[in-house]
Amino acid sequence: MYRLFLASLLFAVTSVSALSAAQLSDSAPGYGKLGYPLPEIGSYALPSLGRAADGEILDSSGVRRSLHEIFSDRYVLLAFIYSTCSDVNGCPLSSHVFYKVKSAMKRDAELADRLKMVSLSFDPENDTPEVMRLYSNNFRYAGKAGEWQFITTASQQQLRPILQSYNQVVQQEVDDKGNPVVGYSHVLRVFLIDPEKRIRNIYSVDFLHHELIINDLKTLLKQQAAQGRMIQAAARIDEPGQLSKPGDYKQGYEAESYTTRSLDLESRRGEAADLLGIANNPPLGLPPIPVPADNPLTREKIELGRRLFFDRRLSLNDTFSCAMCHVPEQGFTSNELAMAVGIEGRSVRRNSPSVYNSAYAALLFHDGREESLEQQVWGPLLARNEMANPSVGYVLQKIRGIADYDGSFEAAFDGRGVSMETLGMAIASYQRTLVSADSAFDRWYYGGDKQALSAAAQRGFDLFAGKAGCASCHRLGDDHALFTDNDLHNTGIGYRESMGIVPEKQPILVAPGVVLEVDRAVIEQVGEPPPTDVGRYEVTQNPNDRWKYKTPGLRNVALTAPYMHNGSLGTLREVVDFYDRGGVSNELLDPLIRPLGLSDAEKADLVAFLQSLTGGNVDTLVADAFAAPVGDVGEGDPSWVHGTEVEVR
Amino acid sequence: MSPGRRFLGLLLAAVLPLAVSWADSEELGGNFRLTDHNGRPFELDQLKGRLVLLFFGYTYCPDICPTELANLSAVLNALDDQAERVQGLFVTLDPGRDTPEVLQDYVRHFNRRLVGLTGSEEEVAQVARQYRVSYQRHERENGDYSIDHSVNLYLIDAQGALSAVVPYGLPPQHLLETVQGHLAGMADTDALSSTGR
Known part of the structure; x- marks a missing residue:
């Protein structure tokens, strides 16, 4: 961002001082035809250049509002202007280019729907809301499509932090003797901001052209539409965490512009990983994992623990597995709930902690009340508002009655069957392998x-x-x-x-x-x-x-x-x-x-x-989780009631 | 405001045009009195019933004023029979050099329907102040000077009220549409008031 800022400084110190004849012949590219071919829409990336700051402004009716409220969850072009400006390549250039963009919005419903232009005055003394209203009046007959709002601030005090956060240096022009003269000198920059309030491009005077802006916007819209699909994954191939998204990713749900980004079930294809190998040799940045002497890691225990972790029959009513609060593709926690929800929608009073790297945790639960993964398991199993089992014995008896687990505990624990200890040891063994680093x-x-x-x-x-x-x-x-x-x-x-x-x-x-x-x-x-x-x-x-x-x-x-x-x-x-x-x-x-x-x-x-x-291996761990069998109640299970004498009302 | 204080304010405005910010109480726009390019007294109110396009500049202006006046002229020509309902005004910010004679030559060069306006330094300063126009003399080494000034175009409706400000940089087509929109709006109002009678 700093580099960009410097570049625009070099290109465009547009001082708003004396007009010279040279200025018209030297007018900015934005007034003419684009001098170069545009890259194909969607063929390039516009990474975030930082956050578009908020601030307190006045709209043209003089109502106090926040800048983000004005942005209203659309793509936004933001220019800083002042109405007494006289430099052709300054404020008038941004007006000219915005006008061209507005004309394009009239022809293109998608643009009109998704984009908004905002001109913010940095001269609150002269540019009162009334002046801003007169500015917007001049589009009264230009059609509704292509919203362009003129706003100002109540005083320098409100303005200063906004200018600062957008790196807009505005100085009163002075003559040779240091006396103030007409105008301000400022570096013309126009910001393209996405609905998540991230700056995606900054146009200096040499790059401010409506065709480039529209190309950029179309690129962002195309990429947004493709989010969650493979096109986006290809653009950010190096980034880990491609699989770490909720099935129906709800970010931005509060905005009217929200569209669903459900992941295809196909992209949830699982692939089993060598969990023991990962746990024995943790990725770069992690120490060896501490393993209790009485519960050494083995493939059998890990595999058994993994089955139990995804088994819904571990809850009172056969609906709720560990993985439903510690969702693999949601960081082994739940991105969509502030505080967890247990069986039958019962409220839990705290946030699900992530299972990643729990191997290293000396204290478990948010209040640190438990000391080992082996013991911790029983907390959620027995909590009334989580998996709601009535007792330890109930859980053990139920697992003993499920055919899927016949002989599994004995094989993993040297002949020991299902017990309070072995159940904890198996689930802890799986959790212990979820080590993630090499970021x-x-x-x-x-x-x-x-x-x-x-x-x-x-x-x-x-x-x-x-x-x-x-x-x-x-x-x-x-x-x-x-x-x-x-x-x-x-x-x-x-x-x-x-x-x-x-x-x-x-x-x-x-x-x-x-x-x-x-x-x-x-x-x-x-x-x-x-x-x-x-x-x-x-x-x-x-x-x-x-x-x-x-x-x-x-x-x-x-x-x-x-x-x-x-x-x-x-x-x-x-x-x-x-x-x-x-x-x-x-x-x-x-x-x-x-x-x-x-x-x-x-x-x-x-x-x-x-x-x-x-971590660089999160996709490996999530894909492994996708490959795990999901234990669901079926015929012959201890609580199977269908087709029996029990009448279900 | 007492006349004395007003005079003081004007004096300050002339000396330190930028150090003084426009008083909030001062109304934006409104009637003013100047001298037209035929040397006759002029008052904005005499144009009531017509749409006024007001622009500030000076005849030695190297670029923006000729461009804007050319645009204005193109708009007036494109209006055809509607042009009678529109008056273009050019107020000089350089009354020292821009006498009525100089102005007449200048505006006629662009369009015979345009009217150039001048006055004393104080009269011009007062109009600029009303319309929030910033301007300042910029001395050159050869003793010459230019004038930096803001470059908006002001639309004044049939009742003499400031109705819209068009920033410099928008194409003439936009100005034409805006003017036609305003004229259509005025026609509606006329129709309403005549049926009301």
């Missing part, structure tokens, strides 16, 4: 490959280990990193949840772009009252441990949204924002949590770093 970061940091990590992620790492202080808890070692201190901390998330004042009305999303404000009283009539959650205190009974939760490892963090113990933060950016604010203040707030003063660019870099932690 772009590992190849750069531990592998010495200088090309492996993007510049943004490298800057993000410097912040992570330095200024932002993340690594104090999410620790790294000299030859490996688990990104956790295996300890528990109070960040204030739990405190806020416990103490938070609940709003009278809650927005409920009922369809893409359709939100209903529902009264709290109505929700309470039908909803379960939110359960209390005091974190570690529930385990230790030590009042100082209130609202402490475990530090999760950060490997594959890009695949494991939503975040925090209650899934209250949806994106990595929100997590970074949360820590930048210094968490939520409370008397037990961990002293390591403090406001960080990160700039927008620094936050984007941190997110880029977190995204670089996706």
Whole structure:
């Protein structure tokens, strides 16, 4: 992004000062025909250049609104202008090009539907909402297609952070003696922003041309339509995590423009992996896995554990397997639920933790109440609102009655049958093999490959280990990193949840772009009252441990949204924002949590770093999971009732 | 505002045109008095009932003003019989050099339907102020000077109210459509008021 910025500086320091005769003969390419052939639509990639910042603006009616609200989940062309501008290759150029784009939108319904143009004034003193209204008035007779909005800000105070985050340097022009003269000097740049508020291209004066813009937009639309399909996979072949998507990927569901991106069942083809080999030789960046002396890893145990993990019969009503909260293609957690939902839709009060790299976890569950995977298994099996089995004996007896497991336990455990111990040992053995690393970061940091990590992620790492202080808890070692201190901390998330004042009305999303404000009283009539959650205190009974939760490892963090113990933060950016604010203040707030003063660019870099932690082998592990048999109730199973004397009403 | 303070404001505006931001209370647009290119007094209000296209510039202007005036002229010519309902105005920001005679020569060169307007420095400054036009003399080494100025075109409706601002850079076709749209709108209003009577 910086390189681009410099390039545009070199190309286009369009100072808005004295008009000279040279300027017309020297007018920008945007006024004429494109001097070069355009690449084929969809044949190139437009990677995100960072986040398009938000800010407070005034629309042409003088109503205070957020910039993102103006963007309204469409593709957006954003130009900074001022109405007293006089440089031909400055603001008038952006007007000219926007006009050309508008004309194209009139002819092309898809463009008209998906794109919006926004001109934002950087001269709030002169450009009042009334002036902006007069500007937009001039399109009153130009047809509805091709929305072009003129907006301004209430004052320099609102404007400054917006200019800063878009790298728009605006200076009052001065003459030789330093006296102010008419106009501002600014580098003309027009931003193409996608519905997820990411900047996808920045046009300087030499590249601002309507045909190029439309080509870029068509390319983005084409690629968006292909998302989840192979075309996109080909464009980002190096990126791991291609299989790590929910079957029906719901990101952006709240926007009216949402269209389904269901994955073809075909792309869920499984391929068994050598899990034992992976576990015995963990990928770059991980230490050897700790294995209990009484439960050495064997192929038989791993295979048995894998069958049990995907077996729905392990729940009271034969519907719910482990994999339904720890969904393989959703980072072995659940991307679509803030807090888990158990059998019969019963609410669970915390977010499903990822199973990736649980082999290394010294503490299990968010409050760290369990110490080994072998024992942890019984938590969800017996929880009333998870798999809801009434007792240990019930589970064991049921498995003993399922023909699929005849002899399996005995073969894996040297003659020992189904027991509380062997069941835990089998499932733990499978979980232990889900080790994932060799990410772009590992190849750069531990592998010495200088090309492996993007510049943004490298800057993000410097912040992570330095200024932002993340690594104090999410620790790294000299030859490996688990990104956790295996300890528990109070960040204030739990405190806020416990103490938070609940709003009278809650927005409920009922369809893409359709939100209903529902009264709290109505929700309470039908909803379960939110359960209390005091974190570690529930385990230790030590009042100082209130609202402490475990530090999760950060490997594959890009695949494991939503975040925090209650899934209250949806994106990595929100997590970074949360820590930048210094968490939520409370008397037990961990002293390591403090406001960080990160700039927008620094936050984007941190997110880029977190995204670089996706393991190189996740597709292997997910494809292996797809290959696992799914245990479903059938004739002869202990709870099979069809065709028996039991009358089902 | 008292006349004295108004004068002070104008003085400041003339000395430090940019250090002063337009007072919020000052209304945008409105009537003004100048001298036309025949040396006769001119008042915007005398054009009520017609659509006015107002542009600011100066005759020594090397590029933007001729381009804009040529566009304006093309639009007037394309209007055919409707042209009677439209008046193009060119207000000089350089009254020192642009006398009525100079202006007459200049605007006639583009289109005989255009009217050039000038006045004293103060009168011109007042109009510019009303329409939020920024301008400033830019001295050259040879003693010559140019004038930097903003380059919008203002559409004033039949009641004399500022109705739209057209930024420089849009093609003449857009201006033509906008003018025709406004004229059609005016026709509707006329029809309504006549049936109302």
